Amino acid sequence: MQRWDTSTISIQAAAEAIRQGQLVGMPTETVYGLAGNALDPETVAAIFRAKERPTFDPLIVHTDTPDQALALASSVPREARSLAERFWPGPLTLVLPRRDGLPDLLSAGLDTLALRVPSHPVAQALLEEVGLPLAAPSANRFGRISPTRAEHVIEELGDVPELAGVLDAGSCDVGVESTVVGFPEPGRVVVYRVGATPMEAIRDLVDDVEWVRAADAEDDPALALKGEQSPGMLARHYAPRTPLTLLEEDAPIPTDLKGRTGWLIYDRILDVKGPQEVLSTRRNLSEAATRLFACLRRLDHLGLDQIVAWKVPDRGLGCAINDRLTRAAETT
Ligand code: TXA
Ligand code: MG
Numbered sequence: 001m002q003r004w005d006t007s008t009i010s011i012q013a014a015a016e017a018i019r020q021g022q023l024v025g026m027p028t029e030t031v032y033g034l035a036g037n038a039l040d041p042e043t044v045a046a047i048f049r050a051k052e053r054p055t056f057d058p059l060i061v062h063t064d065t066p067d068q069a070l071a072l073a074s075s076v077p078r079e080a081r082s083l084a085e086r087f088w089p090g091p092l093t094l095v096l097p098r099r100d101g102l103p104d105l106l107s108a109g110l111d112t113l114a115l116r117v118p119s120h121p122v123a124q125a126l127l128e129e130v131g132l133p134l135a136a137p138s139a140n141r142f143g144r145i146s147p148t149r150a151e152h153v154i155e156e157l158g159d160v161p162e163l164a165g166v167l168d169a170g171s172c173d174v175g176v177e178s179t180v181v182g183f184p185e186p187g188r189v190v191v192y193r194v195g196a197t198p199m200e201a202i203r204d205l206v207d208d209v210e211w212v213r214a215a216d217a218e219d220d221p222a223l224a225l226k227g228e229q230s231p232g233m234l235a236r237h238y239a240p241r242t243p244l245t246l247l248e249e250d251a252p253i254p255t256d257l258k259g260r261t262g263w264l265i266y267d268r269i270l271d272v273k274g275p276q277e278v279l280s281t282r283r284n285l286s287e288a289a290t291r292l293f294a295c296l297r298r299l300d301h302l303g304l305d306q307i308v309a310w311k312v313p314d315r316g317l318g319c320a321i322n323d324r325l326t327r328a329a330e331t332t
Helices: 008-019 041-051 066-070 078-087 121-130 150-157 199-205 214-219 221-225 285-300 317-329
Strands: 002-004 023-026 033-037 060-062 092-097 112-116 163-167 179-182 189-193 209-211 244-247 261-265 276-278 306-310
Touching (some): 002 008, 008 023, 008 033, 008 121, 008 163, 023 041, 023 121, 023 150, 033 041, 033 060, 033 121, 066 078, 066 112, 078 092, 078 199, 150 163, 150 285, 189 199, 199 209, 244 317, 276 285, 285 317
Parallel strands (some): 023 163, 092 179, 261 276, 261 306
Antiparallel strands (some): 023 033, 092 112, 179 189
């Protein structure tokens, strides 16, 4: 497995590996993706195998221009078009009716396909060089912490035989995954996954946006039947191996804990025993999002009995951070 830099020669080597049917760790502005040729059914199957991802959970297809992305859809609702114009290239994924002739497994047998145009210069360069749409889920084993550095990809997937290498572009800027938006019926806009494009920014453009929370969908199986649930909305996700307890933003430090505890805090250093990770001493939610997964991963490596985390303010990128922490704290 190669650890490539981001020179033109390395990008050419990565593109060649993808043309040969292999997989590549691709940096994006959100998290690293496990990228392969989206048009080749065997490659798509290899991505599911590598991640140990259930085949009911569909992939996101990446292209280097909005036109190429929308060309993979059989129709594009007006709201989708304005979101694409405003936010692409960038951390937004649109779920649209899929065109015929693409591998079924890409979208797990659904009649919709998730599309995204990443803004990261290395992702852009790779997509342009390879000239193919790339299927790329986050480059972690299913349900685990998403990778925001090349070494996280190696740690998660370094033993996958189909992985030719990782393009090492350092740390991802945004640090949480793209916002996933769908259009289940005319006039309806639904957020399936809160993420790097804040709800507030989407609402600026589209009046009526619903957010289907994972818990809502689990409580109401009918949502899934109506096509309003994203298959990836399983509650437990982004999970460290260490049990994690999530507290409300203003909750006091618990005093009844047993064993070794690590602490994940938004903005201040605590007077406690045990390792602490502070997301942003400047109380900046963007900085907190950038650091979130790496901080969780570091705490998870310490062999602690538990991690205690506090929620961050529930606005902007804070909603995505709280969603990931809530799902990391789920036990089932
Ligand atoms: O930021 C990102 O989106 C990263 C980078 C690598 O682009 N990718 C990523 O992919 O997070 P993944 O596979 O980890 O998450 C894809 C999400 C899942 O929640 C999945 O269920 C949802 O998108 N999704 C994909 N296709 C869908 C579809 N047809 N309908 C509804 N949800 C879909
Ligand atoms: Mg993922």
